[in-house]
Amino acid sequence: MSRHVLSLLVEDKPGLLTRVAGLFARRGFNIESLAVGSSEVQGLSRITVVVDVEELPLEQVTKQLNKLINVIKIVELEPEQSVLHEHVLVKVKVDTATRPQVLEIVELFRAQVVDVTPEALVIELVAGSQRTAGLLKMLEQYGIRELAQSGLLAMGRGPKSITERIPRS
Amino acid sequence: MSSPTTPLPSAVRTPARAAGGDQHATRGPEPELITGAEAVVRTLELLGVTDVFGLPGGAILPVYDPLLEAKTLRHILVRHEQGAGHAAEGYAAASGRVGVAIATSGPGATNLVTAIADAYMDSVPLLAITGQVFSTLMGTDAFQEADIVGITMPITKHSFLVKQAADIPLAIASAFHIASTGRPGPVLVDITKDAQQETAPFVWPVKLDLPGYRPIAKVHGKQVQAAAQLLASGKRPVLYVGGGVVRARADDELLALADLTGAPVVTTLMARGAFPDSHPSNLGMPGMHGTVPAVLALQESDLLVAVGARFDDRVTGKASLFAPDAKVVHIDIDPAEIGKIRTAEVPIVGDAKEVLGDLASAFRDLGAQPAQPYAAWWERIRSLQHQYPLGYTPTSDGLLSPQHVITRIGEISGPEAVYASGVGQHQMWAAQFIRYERPGAWLNSGGAGTMGYAVPAAMGAKVSQPDRVVWAIDGDGCFQMTNQELATCVINDIPIKVAVINNSSLGMVRQWQTLFYDGRYSNTHLNTGHGSVRVPDFVKLAEAYGALGIRVEKEEDVDAAIRLALETNDRPVVIDFVVSADAMVWPMVPQGVSNSGVQYARDHAPSWDDEAPGSGVDPDFVMPAPEGGVEPVSEADAIAGAEER
Ligand SMILES: Cc1ncc(C[n+]2csc(CCOP(=O)(O)OP(=O)(O)O)c2C)c(N)n1
Ligand SMILES: [Mg+2]
Numbered sequence: 001m002s003r004h005v006l007s008l009l010v011e012d013k014p015g016l017l018t019r020v021a022g023l024f025a026r027r028g029f030n031i032e033s034l035a036v037g038s039s040e041v042q043g044l045s046r047i048t049v050v051v052d053v054e055e056l057p058l059e060q061v062t063k064q065l066n067k068l069i070n071v072i073k074i075v076e077l078e079p080e081q082s083v084l085h086e087h088v089l090v091k092v093k094v095d096t097a098t099r100p101q102v103l104e105i106v107e108l109f110r111a112q113v114v115d116v117t118p119e120a121l122v123i124e125l126v127a128g129s130q131r132t133a134g135l136l137k138m139l140e141q142y143g144i145r146e147l148a149q150s151g152l153l154a155m156g157r158g159p160k161s162i163t164e165r166i167p168r169s
Numbered sequence: 170m171s172s173p174t175t176p177l178p179s180a181v182r183t184p185a186r187a188a189g190g191d192q193h194a195t196r197g198p199e200p201e202l203i204t205g206a207e208a209v210v211r212t213l214e215l216l217g218v219t220d221v222f223g224l225p226g227g228a229i230l231p232v233y234d235p236l237l238e239a240k241t242l243r244h245i246l247v248r249h250e251q252g253a254g255h256a257a258e259g260y261a262a263a264s265g266r267v268g269v270a271i272a273t274s275g276p277g278a279t280n281l282v283t284a285i286a287d288a289y290m291d292s293v294p295l296l297a298i299t300g301q302v303f304s305t306l307m308g309t310d311a312f313q314e315a316d317i318v319g320i321t322m323p324i325t326k327h328s329f330l331v332k333q334a335a336d337i338p339l340a341i342a343s344a345f346h347i348a349s350t351g352r353p354g355p356v357l358v359d360i361t362k363d364a365q366q367e368t369a370p371f372v373w374p375v376k377l378d379l380p381g382y383r384p385i386a387k388v389h390g391k392q393v394q395a396a397a398q399l400l401a402s403g404k405r406p407v408l409y410v411g412g413g414v415v416r417a418r419a420d421d422e423l424l425a426l427a428d429l430t431g432a433p434v435v436t437t438l439m440a441r442g443a444f445p446d447s448h449p450s451n452l453g454m455p456g457m458h459g460t461v462p463a464v465l466a467l468q469e470s471d472l473l474v475a476v477g478a479r480f481d482d483r484v485t486g487k488a489s490l491f492a493p494d495a496k497v498v499h500i501d502i503d504p505a506e507i508g509k510i511r512t513a514e515v516p517i518v519g520d521a522k523e524v525l526g527d528l529a530s531a532f533r534d535l536g537a538q539p540a541q542p543y544a545a546w547w548e549r550i551r552s553l554q555h556q557y558p559l560g561y562t563p564t565s566d567g568l569l570s571p572q573h574v575i576t577r578i579g580e581i582s583g584p585e586a587v588y589a590s591g592v593g594q595h596q597m598w599a600a601q602f603i604r605y606e607r608p609g610a611w612l613n614s615g616g617a618g619t620m621g622y623a624v625p626a627a628m629g630a631k632v633s634q635p636d637r638v639v640w641a642i643d644g645d646g647c648f649q650m651t652n653q654e655l656a657t658c659v660i661n662d663i664p665i666k667v668a669v670i671n672n673s674s675l676g677m678v679r680q681w682q683t684l685f686y687d688g689r690y691s692n693t694h695l696n697t698g699h700g701s702v703r704v705p706d707f708v709k710l711a712e713a714y715g716a717l718g719i720r721v722e723k724e725e726d727v728d729a730a731i732r733l734a735l736e737t738n739d740r741p742v743v744i745d746f747v748v749s750a751d752a753m754v755w756p757m758v759p760q761g762v763s764n765s766g767v768q769y770a771r772d773h774a775p776s777w778d779d780e781a782p783g784s785g786v787d788p789d790f791v792m793p794a795p796e797g798g799v800e801p802v803s804e805a806d807a808i809a810g811a812e813e814r
Contacts, residue, residue, distance in 0.1 A: 011381060014330065019322060026323050056508070063505035069327040069347060072381040166380070 035151030205334030206231035226273025229300030254284020259626030275313030290616025326354030351384025403472035412439025413477015431542030442605035461557035564749035579603030591647030621650030673698025711743035
């Protein structure tokens with residue numbers, strides 16, 4: 001299996017997410033992560049999907065997704081030519097003894113503390129999957145109380161845009 | 170039924186209109202204010218729809234009121250919504266036009282689901298319109314609420330949920346467009362009751378806004394040339410023709426290409442009629458119950474030109490062992506079909522009609538026409554045809570041979586008739602033993618295999634093609650799933666003919682029990698036929714509906730009954746053909762094995778573990794093909810192919 005990052009430009013219509021997610025489930029493709037939000041064009045949303053499939057099934061996924069009437073464009077983003085980031089919020093147990101150690105890790109990973117109480121810290125990191133995974137691994141020993149992670153967000157590097165040549169209405 | 174239909178002031182009622190055409194469009198600065206329900210009817214009329222099948226209920230009731238006024242739209246009241254769905258399918262498949270079915274919310278809508286799934290599998294242009302509960306009640310488990318858009322998402326090409334009257338014309342027009350273009354399919358429009366009741370300005374024509382829908386790809390000229398090259402250099406080509414050729418009505422272009430190249434043609438279950446059975450290049454149907462020449466020609470081919478075919482497992486057998494030496498040219502309007510099962514050396518996305526035309530020109534331009542095209546290949550094929558003609562061994566229990574009955578129906582009714590079948594043994598025999606000469610003559614549920622398709626589909630076909638003879642060739646099992654539509658046929662003067670191939674059993678399942686479960690007949694006896702209690706008695710059932718019921722038990726009565734059916738056009742006809750339960754469908758490729766293991770067996774089934782050839786020549790073997798000239802099989806050849814490759 002190999003990991004592929006797909007960027008979908010879709011019409012912002014009710015049920016759209018069900019259509020996309022349902023298609024993956026129905027055709028037996030595993031979604032590793034999924035992130036949805038608006039794009040720079042009004043009425044169009046952008047979905048970033050990470051799938052774990054071989055080359056040929058990937059072609060099937062793409063073709064089947066393309067058949068969804070509300071899907072306008074699909075681009076596979078090559079990791080080397082793209083920015084791939086995810087967003088992590090993690091709550092860690094601390095006491096006076098461990099707080100400095102945790103803060104040192106936060107520093108090391110260039111993360112941020114966004115909430116402080118005597119017993120816990122909420123730490124935020126926006127980074128590539130490797131760095132977020134590294135942070136979580138280091139924090140494990142202190143006791144992770146809560147974890148929330150976004151799906152991967154992705155964008156091609158350079159001046160080009162996914163909405164180029166998309167008719168804007 | 171919670172609230173009454175909003176009464177319309179007569180001032181906004183629209184005058185009589187003819188179907189289609191822009192001249193009826195609302196013009197001028199102030200569009201007319203009409204209800205959503207009226208907009209449904211008017212939009213359908215403006216789209217040129219002339220017939221719809223449906224059944225009302227609370228959530229669709231507003232639409233049924235203006236239907237009374239409709240001048241160019243005929244609504245046919247069915248007895249079950251599944252019947253409306255299959256009728257719309259039969260209507261579409263026989264004519265190439267969009268079929269329309271209407272149902273109420275909840276159970277009305279879910280009753281359409283089977284037909285929608287069927288249309289999805291067989292790429293039938295179907296527009297399903299359902300009523301939905303008030304938008305304010307949606308999500309509350311309101312009376313007769315079902316999330317039909319959600320339920321049908323995996324089995325529709327697309328769907329619309331409409332909550333405002335103003336959105337109705339665009340939604341229906343878009344649905345109609347999507348259903349009928351590209352690879353056709355079912356599209357659902359679910360309309361809340363408040364959207365039907367409220368008024369909105371009716372604006373027509375509408376401007377479609379489907380930026381993500383690009384159904385027609387420009388045909389890739391280089392690929393077409395590559396395909397032509399392969400056809401010119403191939404030694405053992407086969408044109409593997411699927412249902413897409415029927416949907417595209419690309420039969421003329423196919424015929425031209427076949428004549429030009431001289432390549433043999435096989436027509437799948439969905440493609441029967443796409444290429445004339447009378448044509449010497451037609452090897453018949455491939456697949457699980459295909460002819461031996463069709464099955465083995467594909468298997469031994471060095472070049473498959475697949476057109477509108479999708480390498481279904483019923484055709485390929487074990488896909489990894491299918492046509493192992495063949496390069497593949499795959500022509501399909503749906504890019505997702507190309508490479509889905511089998512990698513194509515030359516993929517061509519496009520409409521079959523256009524691509525086949527281009528391919529013929531490209532082939533002609535090559536000028537590479539051998540005097541005797543593919544001579545060695547044809548020699549091999551002719552010998553297969555000689556050794557393994559399509560035929561059957563007559564039954565020995567004194568009951569009718571189903572194959573004979575079906576052959577005679579086809580011969581007496583001719584190629585201009587329409588034949589809709591159910592699912593089971595009778596379906597396979599109808600595909601094998603009726604000779605099809607034109608697309609739209611053969612209707613069946615191929616992809617979904619929906620028992621109960623035949624009667625309503627025949628009804629729909631007869632509505633779209635009133636001048637044609639329309640047969641439903643049905644099984645005693647299938648017939649009991651949807652025969653209530655005989656009432657619809659009688660009341661609405663739709664004189665279809667139903668041939669019940671009554672083997673008193675779920676025959677196809679019984680055949681598998683004979684072959685693979687040691688003859689242990691668990692729950693396949695239906696008690697409808699010879700020597701049984703005959704529940705129901707199909708003749709009485711026909712009569713109860715006001716149809717003509719005939720029972721045929723002797724071979725000498727077969728032709729007369731068929732002729733009587735053909736002469737009877739003031740009501741539907743049901744013929745109960747009491748046939749043997751022991752007749753089996755041959756040839757057969759057992760599931761999950763290579764097609765090279767196709768079994769060509771007669772009088773009784775060979776043991777599947779038996780390495781030895783079959784049981785020898787049967788002197789009674791019947792070959793109904795009019796060409797004749799073929800002789801029975803030699804003993805050593807009774808199991809074809811297995812050793813040959
Ligand atoms: C709705 C549905 N239920 C079950 C089946 C499984 N099935 C396939 S063929 C068949 C038997 C059909 O019996 P009949 O209509 O009498 O046809 P025969 O095979 O006897 O010609 C059955 C039960 C099916 N295809 N569709
Ligand atoms: Mg039967």
